[in-house]
Amino acid sequence: MTAVRDDGCESLTNRPERLGECLRRFREHAGLSLSGLARKVNYSRGYLSKVETGRAPGNVQLAQRCDEALGTGGVLARLAQARDARPSRGAASADRTWDTSTGWQRQPRPDEPTTDHRPDAPLTRGELPIPSATAVAFMLALDEAHNALRAVARADLPPSARHDAANETLHDARVYAIRERLLVLGAAPLVAAAEVAFLRLIAIRDAIRAGARLDGADYHRVYHPFAEGLWAFRMALRADLGQSPLTPEELGRADWSDRERCRDCGERYRPSA
The missing domain is CATH 1.20.58 (Methane Monooxygenase Hydroxylase; Chain G, domain 1)
Structure with a gap:
């Protein structure tokens, strides 16, 4: 499949919404609705909307599927990989928690307290295995x-x-x-x-x-x-x-x-x- 024009998307920046901006641009260029793309990549329309607007980070697997569906020549996957390769400004990966409403890993908020969880202590949101x-x-x-x-x-x-x-x-x-x-x-x-x-x-x-x-x-x-x-x-x-x-x-x-x-x-x- 012929790759679409990248419209400057490969000029990587530190903006977290860059992947979403490029995904939206490529999707619209291909004439696909969010629902149409969701069916092609087996992700929900709601989640794709959040990625495009920067409310969800997306991931390399999603980017690869979108590259394949949109014929973008791997541009989105490279954006996701470059973003994930940047050093984290927050805690190490061991301090990440899981959002039980989505099943996705998330970084604790700056105002979110961290604790040393004991095996016999009650489980709270974000502490589930x-x-x-x-x-x-x-x-x-x-x-x-x-x-x-x-x-x-x-x-x-x-x-x-x-x-x-x-x-x-x-x-x-x-x-x-x-x-x-x-x-x-x-x-x-x-x-x-x-x-x-x-x-x-x-x-x-x-x-x-x-x-x-x-x-x-x-x-x-x-x-x-x-x-x-x-x-x-x-x-x-x-x-x-x-x-x-x-x-x-x-x-x-x-x-x-x-x-x-x-x-x-x-x-x-x-x-x-």
Whole structure:
């Protein structure tokens, strides 16, 4: 593929937004929307938007995929590599923490206190082990994607728009990217529970792509197994962190399926007196 003109992007500077500026310039030159590029590189549209505006740093892998998708001849990857090679002005890499909302490594803020964490001390945000932080990020991504799928199921969309909108929900929540990281980093019981929840979310997506409505039997047939799978994943994560298990009864539930709380299914599944 012929590389596009670099428009001065290879004149490296110390500005952290340089990668994002060049990515936006190349994407627009190629006539691609953020959603179009997201589908090509398997990153979410929201994350690409943050990279372009300097709110997220991006990474070499993303830059390489964008180079390939946009035909930029490796310009973006060289920018990312040069930026990452610069000496850090802050603490050493050992002092980096992980943002459990995204699963990405971040540098502590100047006003963020650091502590010597004891094994028996409570875990706080940023102190989770890397695999556990990734699992938390995946749990949140599954929940975010499901909420977005519910909105699609509720909307009055033509079949083609419904199909595309359902697909976008998983990309925008970064479900696929975080799942790949968890498959590599997570312990086997945690990965197994996560994969069950993931496959049941895919079943919801497929049902909605096929026309399932939020109040219809086709949606509820796949939603309640997903609810059980997501709760099982939460319990596996608690076990991974050394926390005691929870029972549905402790949280005022009959089971983890949410059937007894469901307006459409509650009467059918209400326990007998």
